[in-house]
Amino acid sequence: MRRILSLAHRRKESCESLRNHPRTERETLVPHSMPLLPFYIASAVAAVGLFYILRPNKPALRRGGAVVALAGAGLFISEALRLAGPPSAGVPIVLLIALVVIGLYAAVRVITHPRPVFAALYFIVTVVASAIIFLLLQAEFMAFALIIVYAGAILITYMFVLMLADQGPRDSIGHIDDDGDYDRVPREPMAAVLVGFILLGTLAAVVERIPNASVLAESSLDQKVARQQTDALVMMPKHLLNVIKRNNPTAVSALVPANAAIQGSVVQTQVTFADGTVKDIAVDAAGTIDNTQMVGLDLVARYPASLELAGIILLMAMFGAVVLARRQIEFGEDEVRDAAGLRRIVLDVPDHERAANGGGA
Amino acid sequence: MTHILAASQFGASHAVTITLAMSALLFTIGLIGFLVRRNMILMFLCTEIMFQAAALAFIAFGRMRMDTGGQIFVIFILTIAAAEAALALGLVILLFRRKETLSSEAWSELHE
Numbered sequence: 001m002r003r004i005l006s007l008a009h010r011r012k013e014s015c016e017s018l019r020n021h022p023r024t025e026r027e028t029l030v031p032h033s034m035p036l037l038p039f040y041i042a043s044a045v046a047a048v049g050l051f052y053i054l055r056p057n058k059p060a061l062r063r064g065g066a067v068v069a070l071a072g073a074g075l076f077i078s079e080a081l082r083l084a085g086p087p088s089a090g091v092p093i094v095l096l097i098a099l100v101v102i103g104l105y106a107a108v109r110v111i112t113h114p115r116p117v118f119a120a121l122y123f124i125v126t127v128v129a130s131a132i133i134f135l136l137l138q139a140e141f142m143a144f145a146l147i148i149v150y151a152g153a154i155l156i157t158y159m160f161v162l163m164l165a166d167q168g169p170r171d172s173i174g175h176i177d178d179d180g181d182y183d184r185v186p187r188e189p190m191a192a193v194l195v196g197f198i199l200l201g202t203l204a205a206v207v208e209r210i211p212n213a214s215v216l217a218e219s220s221l222d223q224k225v226a227r228q229q230t231d232a233l234v235m236m237p238k239h240l241l242n243v244i245k246r247n248n249p250t251a252v253s254a255l256v257p258a259n260a261a262i263q264g265s266v267v268q269t270q271v272t273f274a275d276g277t278v279k280d281i282a283v284d285a286a287g288t289i290d291n292t293q294m295v296g297l298d299l300v301a302r303y304p305a306s307l308e309l310a311g312i313i314l315l316m317a318m319f320g321a322v323v324l325a326r327r328q329i330e331f332g333e334d335e336v337r338d339a340a341g342l343r344r345i346v347l348d349v350p351d352h353e354r355a356a357n358g359g360g361a
Numbered sequence: 362m363t364h365i366l367a368a369s370q371f372g373a374s375h376a377v378t379i380t381l382a383m384s385a386l387l388f389t390i391g392l393i394g395f396l397v398r399r400n401m402i403l404m405f406l407c408t409e410i411m412f413q414a415a416a417l418a419f420i421a422f423g424r425m426r427m428d429t430g431g432q433i434f435v436i437f438i439l440t441i442a443a444a445e446a447a448l449a450l451g452l453v454i455l456l457f458r459r460k461e462t463l464s465s466e467a468w469s470e471l472h473e
Contacts, residue, residue, distance in 0.1 A: 073386055080382040100383045111394030116403055130417055137424040139432050149439045154446045161450045165457045192396035196389045203385035221427045298429040310440040317444030324451030
């Protein structure tokens with residue numbers, strides 16, 4: 001036990017030495033011995049709240065559970081925020097927190113709503129909330145792909161299957177009052193919440209370990225983006241020409257020589273103009289390529305094999321779904337002969353008719 | 362004009378942290394839902410919640426490092442989620458045809 005503790009201590013020290021920036025502010029705020037204690041408390045509070053939401057009991061108790069769970073989630077997020085360091089401008093934090101609350105509330109409704117169709121609809125709310133968070137994090141393409149693929153395709157598939165399999169309450173005839181009876185009472189809520197609590201505590205340890213933005217200094221990120229954009233611009237000659245045409249409308253072609261001088265984000269380019277003159281022009285790559293272009297270029301330039309693999313996986317899934325969902329229908333001989341345009345085989349034909357047809361079938 | 366990467370938009374460490382915390386909470390909710398629900402379709406819906414949490418974490422980390430790898434991985438997560446949904450729902454339909462119920466309890470004894 002002591003060995004484990006000392007190991008953990010040593011690892012922590014090495015972590016601290018890795019983050020070689022002053023952490024005085026955090027050390028005054030957090031007791032050094034138990035930096036994770038607030039996360040554990042928040043997880044426990046959220047778990048207790050969720051347990052009372054899940055258990056079938058009075059609505060008042062459920063509402064109380066919701067409040068407690070919300071408090072736990074809020075404590076968790078605020079603790080993570082405190083570790084993130086001083087606030088910075090750029091992203092509307094209030095909007096982000098509202099989206100987080102909406103998304104988490106909808107997710108809780110997914111796992112607690114007695115009607116499956118409503119649960120699926122609440123999942124769409126979660127998807128849309130996370131899509132807007134993607135937008136705030138500058139992942140525009142993924143935000144809309146998420147809405148189209150998740151809310152538009154996957155969830156519709158779920159709804160189809162739900163309606164195919166679940167006919168809903170059939171009280172008009174009277175034999176089934178509520179189809180969701182087996183889903184009304186949760187299965188082992190105590191054990192499930194306990195597992196969730198342990199998982200959340202473990203994840204909190206990871207979130208706590210994540211270095212804040214000061215580890216990746218903004219100037220170095222700035223340089224990284226400039227380098228990425230420069231490389232991307234060199235790889236996209238048509239886009240490069242378009243960028244040049246903004247300032248030089250008569251340019252007809254642009255060429256980056258193999259040994260072109262690249263300083264920072266400025267690329268030396270050989271530009272041919274409409275009147276045949278060739279000039280060297282320095283192009284500043286910074287700000288010429290937006291996020292979606294960057295993602296598209298990287299998708300085909302950095303991960304082409306993964307892209308092909310994704311296609312194969314989708315194809316295999318399609319085959320699998322077709323094979324699984326195929327229903328074996330037994331056709332009789334008569335239906336098969338009808339479909340093939342043949343006459344039916346009639347066995348009990350009277351003797352005099354068979355004689356009249358000259359042998360018959 | 363589309364969103365241009367620029368230095369002035371850096372410093373989103375708070376957004377990244379909040380998103381990571383939401384990702385952790387969402388994953389936990391999905392796991393609890395998977396353990397708690399009995400309806401097989403909703404159990405698979407809870408795995409989709411967990412996929413969602415993973416996608417959020419990827420986007421947040423990609424934003425933190427200013428790397429498009431995070432976003433590209435989310436494309437593959439979407440692919441896997443779609444494939445998983447198709448196969449899982451095919452299986453659910455198969456099982457529903459056998460026993461006329463969506464309850465996973467009906468399959469607790471797998472002998473036939």
